[in-house]
Amino acid sequence: MEPIIVKYVEKPELKDPVLIEGLPGVGNVGKISAEYLRDHLDAKLMVKIYSKYLPPQILIKGDGTVYLVKNELWYYKNPKKNDLIILVGDYQGMSSEGQYELSYKVLEIVKEFGVKKIFTLGGYGTGQISDNPRVFGAATELGLVEELKKYGVYFSQTEPSGGIVGAAGLLLGLGKVVFGMNGVCLMGETSGYFSDPKSAYNILKIVKDYFQLDIDMTEIEYRSKEISEITTQVKEEQKEEERKEDLGYIG
């Protein structure tokens, strides 16, 4: 079989489109963000990508029907700035090689549509619940670093120390080396212990600003507050427990 099967649903004309990636990953921050964009911008499905580099699995919908796991490209015609091509999916590639092959194929496809710039969205797992999670950035060129700083993205000399693993990293890396594209990765600070809409909310605010998107943020704001309340509670319980442990240790 072809290692990657590409099914075009539509081949739209796009205006200087930017690829926005949000596949499953740390805290599902990228996934939540990109799917929110897709759903609340009423984006349109353009490409379905199946591959033996994805898990051998079908997923079941509520009505009892199934679909083969896949990645998808959706487009949004943005009246104010660049059009968007949004990459979402059920999984990332399963192996290193699969990761490379899938990212390469996505870049080949979006190049056809004129993509020159890439935004990859993801989570930066710190293992700690932060009250004010920041959005870290890393870019393929200094110009983008400077530009994104103006939108409140935090560029650290040392973080994330392990680099960026998976599609969020590879799309930028291969995009630059092979396709001459530039791009930035936005990483929402997150504990990494659960799906984190608050971290996604922070990323979405930047994306909304940067692309001047007319997008309703009510729902993600609501989910963000909801998770804040839960984590606040969890943190208090943790502190309580630590106090008890400390007493136990001393006593």
Place this chain on the structure above:
Amino acid sequence: MEPIIVKYVEKPELKDPVLIEGLPGVGNVGKISAEYLRDHLDAKLMVKIYSKYLPPQILIKGDGTVYLVKNELWYYKNPKKNDLIILVGDYQGMSSEGQYELSYKVLEIVKEFGVKKIFTLGGYGTGQISDNPRVFGAATELGLVEELKKYGVYFSQTEPSGGIVGAAGLLLGLGKVVFGMNGVCLMGETSGYFSDPKSAYNILKIVKDYFQLDIDMTEIEYRSKEISEITTQVKEEQKEEERKEDLGYIG
């Protein structure tokens, strides 16, 4: 070497054949079901499939002779409804890629014989021994969902939550996406702790009804009752133990 080696034993003319898959898996429910069909319908061997995606292993028969692990297709000319092509085997593919490649190859082969519909049989492991194990279903189209409901198949909005992994899933997924086939997966509820003929029996009753098969169910009924008695005993012993543990905990 060719990654998959296909040996045709016979190329029969088949009447609107349906592929029925039952490879090893959870509780061996699919395997028991499909091998029961093969044996009790006196099906005929048509294709042997060897592959480097299967384990590097030979198996030994009682007479001291060996055979390379394989998958096989058997056919049954059904006088009342669709002919059947039954997929059985010693193993499923060892890796994700192997799973995809093997399922793809099987679909290529059965397409030659005119297959347009697929039944995959498997177990749905719940971790609990049920007195009345249900048969869950998932299908590639709503029509099949509705049709199978009439035969007592249970379509749940939430189960199995993890989707369907392996050949039982991939044959439906790739069958739909690449070969335009439709199909259904029948999953017999099972604990997943042992080979479960009772769960297979429930599946076989549905398959027998659906395809109007003239098949003797005595043996599987017997094995089903046998396992019921064992599991009933096990469950009672467990309860007994739990009672003791509870007492121990309190006392």
Place this chain on the structure above:
Amino acid sequence: MEPIIVKYVEKPELKDPVLIEGLPGVGNVGKISAEYLRDHLDAKLMVKIYSKYLPPQILIKGDGTVYLVKNELWYYKNPKKNDLIILVGDYQGMSSEGQYELSYKVLEIVKEFGVKKIFTLGGYGTGQISDNPRVFGAATELGLVEELKKYGVYFSQTEPSGGIVGAAGLLLGLGKVVFGMNGVCLMGETSGYFSDPKSAYNILKIVKDYFQLDIDMTEIEYRSKEISEITTQVKEEQKEEERKEDLGYIG
């Protein structure tokens, strides 16, 4: 790179040659046996096989020089019966696919030299130290089963229950399916806990008889006795320990 690199040292004319395999495995029984044949029959190197399916490793000889890990074919012109091609090596293939590819390539090579029969040598790990380890067999056809029984090979209806994994199995399996060769696997019963020359000795006696080899068995007999003494001692110590444990448990 070519996945498997074959270097011919010599292309001898051979008289109805039989392939004898002894790669590393359980108790290194096959390896010890085949290397003993090679060394004590003064066999000649004919083919070196390098491959990316072997570990990425070089080995160091006593003089400080190195060589890339490999498999090798050696030949022995046997005046009394079939000539032999002996397969030895530092490792077996690292992955399932590597196992298949390497076995396939070896079969392709030996077919050129007219091989129609295969003897694979290995260990059958029982987890227990036996005083009189048997040699189990499994063959591709009943004729060979019957023939080898006469040489004292033990064919069991149930053992080894897991079949035969690795080159010892695959050479027979692929040899039969793809190259129309027949063969037998001789498995020396062994604990599997250490390199077992005693088990190899038992195999060598059968191979010597079968091929009417003029081979000096003094050294392997010596190593066999040596290991017998060690294992007898170990077993006695174990019994002693068990006695103590039993006492401890009771007391």
Place this chain on the structure above:
Amino acid sequence: MEPIIVKYVEKPELKDPVLIEGLPGVGNVGKISAEYLRDHLDAKLMVKIYSKYLPPQILIKGDGTVYLVKNELWYYKNPKKNDLIILVGDYQGMSSEGQYELSYKVLEIVKEFGVKKIFTLGGYGTGQISDNPRVFGAATELGLVEELKKYGVYFSQTEPSGGIVGAAGLLLGLGKVVFGMNGVCLMGETSGYFSDPKSAYNILKIVKDYFQLDIDMTEIEYRSKEISEITTQVKEEQKEEERKEDLGYIG
């Protein structure tokens, strides 16, 4: 995608160049050594190598910009003896196959530039902190063994017993078998528990002597002393602890 992507920065004319490899590995001894050569000889970048056999990862520089993980070849025109091509990189290949493919590709590239000899640099992990770590050697031919002995390289009959794994081994092994090159591996004795500049220093002294390099050793000497002090301290603390444990065990 091409499994390995080679980007030439420059194609210099080189005088009987020798390949010097120092990729990440045990104690990062090879990496530290090769990068020291590159930096302190003011070597020039000639080739960048990207590959799906490397991790799917980008690394972040202090200024917020990123680069795809890669291997690199740098050259140094040596006025006194052979020119050098220095292989450095972020990672070695991730799988056995990747290791073979990457080493093969490097050999193909350097052959173009006339390389006939290879020095691979690495660490030999002993699990113990040595006061006077030796440099072990292993070579593809006896001539090199004898030659390197004169530079203080230690050739042992038994060490390293497991051979040499990874690029340091494969470049020699494949270099000899496929490209007819000769070479030596220099292995600095190291505990393997941390990056070891002291072990690298010992290797660099030999490389400096052998190639009559005009290289400033001040910095590596400094880092070597620094680590010596730390390890001396650690060893004393360990001894202290052992004393305490011994007392505890007796008392």
